[in-house]
Amino acid sequence: MGHGHADALRRHGASVVVEDLAELLDASVIEHPAFPVEPWAVRETELQLDNLAQAESVFALANGHLGLRGNLDEGEPYGIPGTYLGGFYEVRPLPYAEAGYGYPEDGQTMVNVTNGKLIRLLVEDEPFDVRYGVVRTHERVLDLRDGVLRRTVEWTSPTGRTVRVRSTRLVSFAHRAVAAIEYIVEPVGDPFPVVIQSLLSANEPGPATSSDPRAAAALAAPLESDLHRTADVRAILVHHTRQSGLRIATAMEHLIEGPEGTSTQSESFEDDARVVISADLEPGKPLRIVKLLTYGWSAQRSVDALRDQVAAAAQGAIHAGWDGLLKAQRSYLDDFWERSDVELEGDAELQQAIRFGLFHTLQAGARGEQRAIAAKGLTGPGYDGHTFWDTETFVLPVLTYTAPHAAADALRWRLQTIDLARDRAKTLGLKGAAFPWRTIHGEECSSYWPAGTAAFHINADIADAVSRYQAAADDPDFEREVGTELLVETARLWRSLGHHDAAGHFRIDGVTGPDEYSAIADNNVYTNLLAQRNLRAAADAVERHPRHAAKLGADAEEAASWRDAAADIVIPYDESLEVHPQSEGFTDHQRWDFAACAEEQYPLLLNFPYFDLYRKQVVKQADLVLALYVCGDSFTAEERLVTSTTTRSSRSATPRCRPAVRRSWPRRWATSTSLTTISPRRRCWTSRTWSTTRATGSTSRPWPARGSRPSPASAACATTAAS
Secondary structure, eight states, X not given: OOHHHXXXXXXXXXXXXXXXXXXXXXXXXXXXXXXXOOSSXXXXXXXXXXXXXXXXXXXXXXXXXXXXXOOOTTOOSOSSOOEEXXXXXXXXXXXXXXXXXXXXXXXXXXXXXXXXXXXXEEETTXXXXXXXXXXXXXXXXXXXXXXXXXXXXXXXXXXXXXXXXXXXXXXXXXXTTEEEEEEEEEEXXXXXXXXEEEEEEOSOOOOOOOSOTTSOOOXXXXXXXXXXXXXXXXXXXXXXXXXXXXXXXXXXXXXXXXXXXXXXXXXXXXXXXXXXXXXXXXXXXXXXXXXXXXXXXXXXXXXXXXXXXXXXXXXXXXXXXXXXXXHHHHHHHHHHHHHHOOOOSSOHHHHHHHHHHHHHHHHHHTTOSSXXXXXXXXXXXXXXXXXXXXXXXXXXXXXXXXXXXXXXXXXXXXXXXXXXXXXXXXXXXXXXXXXXXXXXXXXXXXXXXXXXXXXXXXXXXXXXHHHHHHHHSOOXXXXXXXXXXXXXXXXXXXXXXXXXXXXXXXXXXXXXXXXXXXXXXXXXXXXXXXXXXXXHHHHXXXXXXXXXXXXXXXXXHHHHHHHHHHHHBOOOOBTTTTBOOSSXXXXXXXXXXXXXXXXXXXXXXXTXXXXXXHTEEOOSSOHHHHHHHHTGGGSOHHHHHHTTSSOOOOGGGHHHXXXXXXXXXXXXXXXXXXXXXXXXXXXXXXXXXXXXXXXXXXXXXXXXXXXXXXXXXXXXXXHHHHO
């Protein structure tokens, strides 16, 4: 890019100007040689204690019902200990300095349930702990084809004894209540005795609380004991939550192969159960344990019923055996990859990232079976385990085409909560259904109304997911029994939330779009375009299924009113700049002063008052870029091209922006954003800033701070650029 072009970009608002946008990508990452690129695995060749929390998320295993964080077998050290069940939560009060009408009174928080992953090893009397002694080798491999996490360690104790430990962990797709661990211990060099403690542990202490609103709320000992029991090498614990009244049962069973003289004993307490295995080992004669875990929960079943449920599931796991569980897991994933794999040539890193993303997306919802899919799946407690609009906008499109049954189940869960959504709409003085911004069970759990209550686009996101699934799947029963009701009730919400002004335009005022730094905006482009699509889809559903619509009280006259609103809806356009602003008046706001922000002041939400963010041109989520991606047919080719440039500038500067879009950067951008999920690996983001788009009317935006959750819109932006 010539100096003249660079100067023009700066004059028209660009805060960062580079010859090639790939320079930003290359400058913002740190390479970690401990994670080699492989097509079908994520391999960690050395243990990095500074990255434990991130690695635990990367190496998490789940099936949508049960999730195990990738903690070390021995439990310590850890970043965040975690075992989760989809939909299992505790209730907590939402404090307000000053109450207001319609404010939700209670929140819901995902519970770290009974930990069955724990297997502690003592070599002679020295506990195996990677913080002590010498770790000679340490490798973990997430196998994306077999669906298991393998670990191999060679460790020398402080007393000089060397042991080799191999473990393989599995959360079954075929048996949704079952997880299993194969644990093999073998001495290296001299013989010596070992003791293995296999445990169930409830009410584990967690990490210190955080002031970050995106972190989970701390729950002190949320589980209360109902039953604890052991027999031979099996144990069962049953607990209930104190406030939500949900009950959970956990069982463990063991298959043991060891040298002659191997002995076992077991004991249980209210929050703990352990099976202890003792053996004298010699080189070449290992001790092998297969630990089988089963989980179940219910809001209604009795202690005895849940106890029997997990006991029966454990017996089923014994019947399948370790080899049978492995075979069923591989078979399930072979079928998934056969229909879902994306093969790339010439970019091994992006190939790995795409398969990793597909695998974790499958894990988030495969066996959720009409439970909410949380923002972090079942990999960690962030965002309290709540589901947001991200599920319908970013997760369900993938599942619709790769695991459609899971997408349908997630939408059936939405329908199960529709009475709660109708009640919420009535509280807000609206018609139809107002689905919650964040929830686990269906009630609104967002205590901050500008970013919660006002983010009505969640309803259109749900409707969009319904329409996409119906277009992709041959599922007429779903369309009649699920889709029509969701479309009708969300359309009613939009018709009552918006209004026709004196000029006959249909306006939707005072809402929050995907960008959480721009709340209570009028006619947000993303919101209005999705609402328009929602209204039309609902009208079409009434025409296709008049009898089902009639049961909902919907008729042709009401459908016609939805079509009128859709036809008249306002899509803001700034005539002076000749661009669509993010919402009405956004391009008139004062620009945020990024030059005055120190690196440690990112993310901005933790260091500046929201009112200051709301009234200035600064974007947290690439709101309008996402609109271009989701509703690309609503924009011209010229508008889509401008959005791929690096500056908010006048139309006269547009030709000068175009040379910045090099052929090299879309691929690099796609690779880089794909790898943000694997942040403890090769990509650790810094807090650089980058210019956003002309179309958003925004000046610039920070890169995600190291260790932060990347905005889902970043992935959409990458997809837009790449296409």
